[in-house]
Amino acid sequence: MADIAALTQMIAPEVKALGFDLVRVKLFGSGDDRTLQIMAENPVTRQLVIEDCAAISRRLSDLLDETDPIEDAYRLEVSSPGIDRPLTRPHDYDDWKGHETRITVEEAVEGRKTLKGILKGIEGDIVHLVDAKVGRVEIPLVNITSAKLVLTDALISATMPLSSEGADEIETEG
Structure with a gap:
């Protein structure tokens, strides 16, 4: 299993560089059905629009492909925390x-x-x-x-x- 703290340290500055706040990094699932979930938000609106998710996804895909911090296959999911959001910070x-x-x-x-x-x-x-x-x-x-x-x-x-x-x-x- 990948080290979530290490993943968070790697991902947070990339999300911040795009002008967003990182809310949560979570890896779940098993086998060929694993998902790396990245929740982020615009600090002003507290949400993300589809273009924001796409920008974060592109930036993180390149980083994750280059560093390969997670063994085996996984799906990258970038989302807004939503209204009934988790409290993580x-x-x-x-x-x-x-x-x-x-x-x-x-x-x-x-x-x-x-x-x-x-x-x-x-x-x-x-x-x-x-x-x-x-x-x-x-x-x-x-x-x-x-x-x-x-x-x-x-x-x-x-x-x-x-x-x-x-x-x-x-x-x-x-």
Whole structure:
């Protein structure tokens, strides 16, 4: 399995050079069905349009072909994090405070491995959440295995509409 931290270190400056912020690097699947997923966003709009994805994909394809950091075949996928995005960076927990969030932890917090409630932000390395079942909890960032915004009407109204520019140009297999 490829070293995600090393891949992230290699990919982040390339994404930044194109004017985007790297949100997540994830390698999943097995055998001939592996995918290297790169999530990025425009720091102004917090989304990517199709042309942005294509530009990042071209730049990373060349780099990955040249350095060959992943054994065996894989598919490169470049995408926007979407509305119900994963929270992967410390500042995400402040940027999205006030929204409903689902957090999964390594070690149980208040007897629970999955917490769902209103995100209250981050102080230092402690994430604050008001869980619907157990109330206010403090979660060390290092204990979080995954965190994702929950798609709600409030989240939809708080985010800019996603651009559909270029969507009619997408070819699908029929």
